[in-house]
Amino acid sequence: MPLQGAPEEEQYFQYFREKTAYQLSGGFDDGVWNMIVLQAGRSQPTIQYLISSLAALGKAKAISMLADTTENPLPHLEHAYQRYGQAVRDIRSIASTSGLEAVQTLLVASLLIYVFEILQGDTLAAISHLQNTFKNLILQLLPTRGPFPYTHLSPITKYTSIDSDLLTAFARLDVQLCTHLLDTQLSNQTFFSTTSKAKTTIIGIAYTIEPATITGTYRDLSTARRYLEHLQQRCRSSLASKLRMMSRYASLWLGSSIMAQDIDTDTDNPSISEPNTELESQALQLAQWKLAFLPLFNHALTPQGARNFVPAHSLLVQASTTSVIFSRSSQSWNFSSCTSTHQSRRFQCPLTANDSRSLAEKEMERETFQEIINLCRTAARHESFIKDFVIHEGFLRSLFAVGLCVEEDDVKREVLDVLSEMKGRREGVWDVEVVRRTVAETLGDGGNQWSCRPCV
Numbered sequence: 062m063p064l065q066g067a068p069e070e071e072q073y074f075q076y077f078r079e080k081t082a083y084q085l086s087g088g089f090d091d092g093v094w095n096m097i098v099l100q101a102g103r104s105q106p107t108i109q110y111l112i113s114s115l116a117a118l119g120k121a122k123a124i125s126m127l128a129d130t131t132e133n134p135l136p137h138l139e140h141a142y143q144r145y146g147q148a149v150r151d152i153r154s155i156a157s158t159s160g161l162e163a164v165q166t167l168l169v170a171s172l173l174i175y176v177f178e179i180l181q182g183d184t185l186a187a188i189s190h191l192q193n194t195f196k197n198l199i200l201q202l203l204p205t206r207g208p209f210p211y212t213h214l215s216p217i218t219k220y221t222s223i224d225s226d227l228l229t230a231f232a233r234l235d236v237q238l239c240t241h242l243l244d245t246q247l248s249n250q251t252f253f254s255t256t257s258k259a260k261t262t263i264i265g266i267a268y269t270i271e272p273a274t275i276t277g278t279y280r281d282l283s284t285a286r287r288y289l290e291h292l293q294q295r296c297r298s299s300l301a302s303k304l305r306m307m308s309r310y311a312s313l314w315l316g317s318s319i320m321a322q323d324i325d326t327d328t329d330n331p332s333i334s335e336p337n338t339e340l341e342s343q344a345l346q347l348a349q350w351k352l353a354f355l356p357l358f359n360h361a362l363t364p365q366g367a368r369n370f371v372p373a374h375s376l377l378v379q380a381s382t383t384s385v386i387f388s389r390s391s392q393s394w395n396f397s398s399c400t401s402t403h404q405s406r407r408f409q410c411p412l413t414a415n416d417s418r419s420l421a422e423k424e425m426e427r428e429t430f431q432e433i434i435n436l437c438r439t440a441a442r443h444e445s446f447i448k449d450f451v452i453h454e455g456f457l458r459s460l461f462a463v464g465l466c467v468e469e470d471d472v473k474r475e476v477l478d479v480l481s482e483m484k485g486r487r488e489g490v491w492d493v494e495v496v497r498r499t500v501a502e503t504l505g506d507g508g509n510q511w512s513c514r515p516c517v
Contacts, residue, residue, distance in 0.1 A: 073116035081119045087451035088371045092226040101169045110148035111173035117141035156198040161222045164202050195264045208267035213291040233453045237489045238263040270295045275349040285354050344387035374440035375455035382459040430463045441482040448485035457491040464500030
């Protein structure tokens with residue numbers, strides 16, 4: 062279907078397809094950006110305007126970064142704001158229609174609006190838009206008028222007319238927003254309350270977490286990614302009822318928005334120090350996942366699989382981070398002590414408080430931390446690594462967790478070096494510069510040498 066508007070609309074559309082979509086996907090072969098959004102842009106003027114606005118923003122930024130160009134970025138910025146304004150005004154008219162087809166269009170529009178606001182630097186506006194659109198428009202069009210039923214594994218949702226990859230994009234955003242680091246205002250927003258089988262959600266998704274069999278191998282990264290996310294979701298739900306004194310940084314590590322006041326403190330609950338057989342089972346499944354993922358990872362190291370090099374590294378980083386949580390599942394954690402012996406340090410990872418593990422267990426964890434650092438460094442040095450905005454998590458939360466939880470300053474400095482190599486990287490609400498400054502403040506000298514040192 063021909064695009065509406067001036068001839069430059071086709072140019073912006075092609076720019077989005079060839080550059081913006083790849084950047085936003087973080088290098089993954091993601092059907093949302095490669096197909097769903099593009100198809101909607103051909104059939105829905107509102108989506109076309111949003112695509113055009115994001116492409117124009119991208120062009121303006123690319124021009125502004127060139128030192129030897131005479132091209133003016135302002136016309137592209139003006140086009141971006143004009144088209145964005147048109148699209149936002151059209152949202153209500155889409156919502157006035159009924160049926161799940163309108164839900165699909167609203168989901169695509171909401172995703173693009175979220176990205177536009179994030180790129181403009183207004184994170185709270187982006188999140189507020191998502192929450193309001195889900196609560197007041199999207200969920201109202203569902204037959205149940207309640208939270209979106211969802212699982213990472215097939216069947217993704219019972220609404221077969223809504224694309225599963227599209228809904229997965231929002232589930233990934235939801236988990237990411239539950240790990241927000243930068244602004245306490247989000248903590249004061251109303252979270253949707255769900256059942257015991259569902260995790261607390263920012264935008265209104267009801268997660269079901271049934272056990273799944275880990276297959277011997279995965280046919281592609283997309284399948285491996287879904288199984289890993291399913292394991293991570295089960296991990297969050299299992300730990301939620303155990304950690305009665307979970308601190309802010311523990312919740313960031315786990316990808317959970319559950320705070321101490323949200324956790325059941327009934328004295329009949331099992332002791333935190335008791336072995337959690339469910340988590341032990343999940344830890345075994347995670348080990349099985351790593352074995353099943355290994356052929357895909359090894360293929361990504363070859364010239365034939367090079368396009369998956371960075372995505373494969375990001376999945377292994379996230380799996381290794383999750384394995385640390387499993388390894389500590391049976392420990393007696395004390396979250397009341399969050400200060401360091403270094404008076405200048407502002408933070409100490411609560412997962413290290415009153416650590417009763419053996420030297421062998423601690424050494425194994427140090428090796429895992431080093432593995433995470435090495436994987437992140439290798440990915441950052443690859444030619445396809447994106448030092449710009451990507452919509453979903455990849456490396457930054459893991460580096461944040463390692464930087465806060467290791468005790469040795471030399472390891473913290475390794476983390477800081479890797480973060481410096483990732484200059485410009487943003488993964489949704491995670492900004493490499495903010496993570497770098499936060500980790501620097503945990504150094505023994507208070508990060509005096511690092512806190513004022515920009516990424517290079």
